[in-house]
Amino acid sequence: xxxxxxxxxxxxxxxxxxxxxxxxxxxxxxxxxxxxxxxxxxxxxxxxxxxxxxxxxxxxxxxxxxxxxxxxxxxxxxxxxxxxxxxxxxxxxxxxxxxxxxxxxxxxxxxxxxxxxxxxxxxxxxxxxxxxxxxxxxxxxxxxxxxxxxxxxxxxxxxxxxxxxxxxxxxxxxxxxxxxxxxxxxxxxxxxxxxxxxxxxxx
Numbered sequence: 001x002x003x004x005x006x007x008x009x010x011x012x013x014x015x016x017x018x019x020x021x022x023x024x025x026x027x028x029x030x031x032x033x034x035x036x037x038x039x040x041x042x043x044x045x046x047x048x049x050x051x052x053x054x055x056x057x058x059x060x061x062x063x064x065x066x067x068x069x070x071x072x073x074x075x076x077x078x079x080x081x082x083x084x085x086x087x088x089x090x091x092x093x094x095x096x097x098x099x100x101x102x103x104x105x106x107x108x109x110x111x112x113x114x115x116x117x118x119x120x121x122x123x124x125x126x127x128x129x130x131x132x133x134x135x136x137x138x139x140x141x142x143x144x145x146x147x148x149x150x151x152x153x154x155x156x157x158x159x160x161x162x163x164x165x166x167x168x169x170x171x172x173x174x175x176x177x178x179x180x181x182x183x184x185x186x187x188x189x190x191x192x193x194x195x196x197x198x199x200x201x202x203x
Contacts, residue, residue, distance in 0.1 A: 026160075028127050028128075028129045028132060028134045029129060030132075031129045031130035031131055031132035032129055032130050033130060034130035034131040034132070035130065035131055036131055036163050036164075036165060036166070037130060037131060037163070038128045038129075038130065038131050038132060038133045038161070038162075038163045038169075039128075039163070040111075040113075040128050040133055041073055041080070041082060043071075043163065043169060043189075043191070044069075044071035044082065044084055045071050045072065045073060046070070046071060046072075046191065047068075047069070047070050047191070047192060047193045047194075048067075048068075048069040048070070048071065048189050048190065048191055048192070049066070049067065049068055049069070049189075049190055049192060049193075049194030049195070049196065050066070050067040050069065050171070050187045050188060050189040050190070051064070051065070051066050051067070051187070051188055052064065052065055052066075052067070052171070052185060052186055052187035052188065053065070053185070053186055054183060054184070054185050055183065055184045055185075055186070056182070056183055057180070057181060057182050057183065059184075062183075063090055063091060063092065064090075064091045065088050065089060065090045065091060066088075066089045066196035066197060067086050067087065067088050067089070067187070067196070068086070068087045068089075068194075068195065068196050069084060069085065069086045069087075069189075070084070070085045071083070071084045071085075078104050078106050080103070080104055081101065081102070081103050082100075082101070082102035082103070082113075083099060083100065083101055083102075084099070084100040084102070085097075085098075085099050085100075086098045086099070086100070087196075089196040089197070089198060089199065090199070091199050092199070093199050098117050098118065098119065099117060099118065100115055100116070100117050101115070101116045101117070102114070102115050102126070105125070108125065108127065109127070111127050111128040111129060112125070112126065112127045113125075113126040113127070113135075114126070115135055115137060117137075119139060119140050119141075120137045120138065120139060120140070121137075121138040121139070121140050121154060122137075122138060123137075124136060124137025124138075125137070131162055131163045132160065132161065132162055132163075133160070133161040133162075133163075134158075134159065134160055134161075135157075135159040135161075136156070136157065136158055136159065137156075137157050137159070138154050138155070138156055138157070139154070139155045139156075139157050139175065140152055140153075140154060141153050141154075141155050153177065154177075155175045155176065155177055155182065155183075156175070156176045156177070157173055157174070157175050157176075158173065158174050158176070159171065159172075159173040160172050160173070161189075166191075167190055167191045167192070168188065168189065168190050168191075169188075169189040170186075170187070170188055170189075171185075171186070171187035171188070171189060172184070172185075172186055172187075173185040173186075173187075
């Protein structure tokens with residue numbers, strides 16, 4: 001998710017203030033008593049494989065990718081610590097890595113976690129209720145302009161995951177800037193030791 005192209009009209013807004021009227025957003029509490037229970041620590045333990053795509057603000061598919069992931073947990077009670085290592089293989093040949101660190105956040109209630117990663121600004125907040133898991137964080141995203149210069153943007157990410165069955169989770173993330181959705185990422189996770197294809201890039 002390091003190379004998401006932001007539309008020109010978003011970049012041109014600069015520091016302008018954008019006022020939006022939004023409808024009622026889904027709340028994690030809406031999934032109370034739903035099944036199968038997400039059980040984040042159980043699901044994100046061991047090897048996983050995922051396939052996904054990135055869409056721009058207009059819904060156009062811009063990239064697709066495969067992810068090899070490995071989750072692990074250590075400790076007991078509120079001292080538990082989780083690590084999720086991800087390697088992304090994009091269809092254009094780019095390979096990127098991310099490591100999530102997760103710790104319980106009992107002050108925020110049952111099923112709450114704090115989440116950090118190398119390209120995440122500050123600490124993200126996460127919570128699971130019923131079959132759903134919601135994580136919100138700010139992503140630091142470098143973007144190249146037409147002159148080849150790189151500028152770093154801060155994008156808010158609203159990340160929703162839903163447990164489908166014992167083996168599968170679907171993940172939908174929206175990325176926004178100044179209150180405007182600029183991209184969406186959809187992922188389908190499956191437990192197991194699968195391997196991603198390594199796309200060959202034409203030279």
